Amino acid sequence: MDGAEMKRDNSEKGFSLVEVMIALIVLLFGMLGIMGMQYYAVSGNATSRELRMATNLGQDMLESLKAGPFATISATSSNTDIPTVGVEISGGINFTRRWWVRANCLALNVTGSTNVCTNPVSTCTSSPDALLSPPVSAIRTRTCWTDKQGNNHAVTMDSVRWNANAYF
Numbered sequence: 001m002d003g004a005e006m007k008r009d010n011s012e013k014g015f016s017l018v019e020v021m022i023a024l025i026v027l028l029f030g031m032l033g034i035m036g037m038q039y040y041a042v043s044g045n046a047t048s049r050e051l052r053m054a055t056n057l058g059q060d061m062l063e064s065l066k067a068g069p070f071a072t073i074s075a076t077s078s079n080t081d082i083p084t085v086g087v088e089i090s091g092g093i094n095f096t097r098r099w100w101v102r103a104n105c106l107a108l109n110v111t112g113s114t115n116v117c118t119n120p121v122s123t124c125t126s127s128p129d130a131l132l133s134p135p136v137s138a139i140r141t142r143t144c145w146t147d148k149q150g151n152n153h154a155v156t157m158d159s160v161r162w163n164a165n166a167y168f
Helices: 016-069 070-075
Strands: 084-089 095-104 108-112 121-124 137-145 153-160
Touching: 016 095, 016 137, 016 153, 070 137, 070 153
Parallel strands: none
Antiparallel strands: 084 095, 095 137, 108 121, 137 153
């Protein structure tokens, strides 16, 4: 092609460089959106794992307190400030369990924040009839932890242990 101008054949098909670049930018924004959703999914899974572990730890303590004879749980009732127990799971989250047991009590009332394990039991709801002592012990367990963002969380469980041998 000596000195002759190159002619463009209009029948050629294909993509121009600009079209390819625009397509890549659109694809990039879509992938960034998917990465953001993936972050929230993984974060939600970690929170779910922590909540499941706290629930299991609290339930385990509740069941172990209820498993023994009623006389044993009544003997524990005078000590409502049992030291906390630390448990660590994978992920570096430390859990703290605390429990309160009161004899002749229908429900425990704990004051203060519900997301920490340092609150003492303040009052006990007993029988409306002062002469009648209910043959039950109220049990409360609280499992606390601080997540990786520094937020406090807690799972509180309440139960009662009925003295099956008592009668009115």
